[in-house]
Amino acid sequence: MAAFLRNYKRIVVKIGSSLLADNKFVIRQSWLSTLVEDLMMLCDEKIEIVLVSSGAVALGRGSFRAEVAQRKLSVAEKQAAAAIGQIKLLHTYQSEFLKYKREIAQVLLSLDDSETRQRYINAKNTLEMLLKHKLIPIVNENDTVATEEISYGDNDRLAARVAQMVDADLLILLSDIDGLYTANPNFDKNARHIPLIETIDADIKSMAGESHTKISSGGMITKILAAEIAVENGADMIICNGMQDHPISKLKKGSYSLFKGRQQRADARKRWISNHLNAKGTLVIDEGAKQALLLGKSLLAAGIVSTEGSYQATDMVNIYDSNNTLIALGMINYHSETIALVKGKNKQKMQSLLNNESVKAVVHRNDMVML
Missing domain, CATH: 3.40.1160.10 (Acetylglutamate kinase-like)
Structure with a gap:
């Protein structure tokens, strides 16, 4: 041997x-x-x-x-x-x-x-x-x-x-x-x-x-x-x-x-997250949200500019900045229809749109890998 x-x-x-x-x-x-x-x-x-x-x-x-x-x-x-x-x-x-x-x-x-x-x-x-x-x-x-x-x-x-x-x-x-x-x-x-x-x-x-x-x-x-x-x-x-x-x-x-x-x-x-091969959707975020992610913070709805794909909560999504650069991969907490509804909204507005249910980060920092 x-x-x-x-x-x-x-x-x-x-x-x-x-x-x-x-x-x-x-x-x-x-x-x-x-x-x-x-x-x-x-x-x-x-x-x-x-x-x-x-x-x-x-x-x-x-x-x-x-x-x-x-x-x-x-x-x-x-x-x-x-x-x-x-x-x-x-x-x-x-x-x-x-x-x-x-x-x-x-x-x-x-x-x-x-x-x-x-x-x-x-x-x-x-x-x-x-x-x-x-x-x-x-x-x-x-x-x-x-x-x-x-x-x-x-x-x-x-x-x-x-x-x-x-x-x-x-x-x-x-x-x-x-x-x-x-x-x-x-x-x-x-x-x-x-x-x-x-x-x-x-x-x-x-x-x-x-x-x-x-x-x-x-x-x-x-x-x-x-x-x-x-x-x-x-x-x-x-x-x-x-x-x-x-x-x-x-x-x-x-x-x-x-x-x-x-x-x-x-x-x-x-x-486990970083080795995923099959992201189900994409999010595009603004510059403020990008800087927050680079500082180790979670992604909030207010920073999302647009979304594509059909995904469920706990699916993986790719996160792009405004220059179409892939910057992160993460496990999302909401399905795609909800994200389309609340993107760009602050916490209070998001809570109102979701009938006052408890609001979570769209992608928590512990469920995200920066690329």
């Missing part, structure tokens, strides 16, 4: 579809056996493991007619393929881990499960209980019900959210490439590998390209987005080539890209 991994206590490992399934949509059994052996070596070192596994759709589509399996699937076909493939995938995992007398548990998550506070906490508690009892959680997006509008669309960001849920200190993305390059190495022979990334800035994001395999749904850009979530929560993240046998035990310095987690983290609630 790579010696540096002993420095971590809880590791989330994400496995891409292109690693699990070959071009005929058949599971790469011998490779998976070596991966599980690597994971058991980590467990022997008292390191807790969570797997985030793609592959259900890829394995399931092999059950369709050849002309269907080879083309781009519709949403309904993708959902059906996931239903077929989940059985194959979990049966294979169970068989492999039982060789070491280790039980697994399936955890299906959707975007809403991590974006809605109570469901996020429920998922976190489930994962923590499984780890407490020495089970290996196998997490996947619930593709049987997900659509393009309500899904992650990739398991890279899902893996980062899971790492946040369980307070992992390392996220490993096993991919078909050995990390981040200055350009796509499949097309640019001068592309340079970047072994260490301490800050994710515009230059780093510009280096990301799309996936070049027909099985994988993600690309380098989704891995960069996952890294932003992971490092914000204090976890390191590794992107490495997992195609070889024993992909974890063969990790060597310089053979992967390491994104360093932040040493100082916000509290857990604000980290």
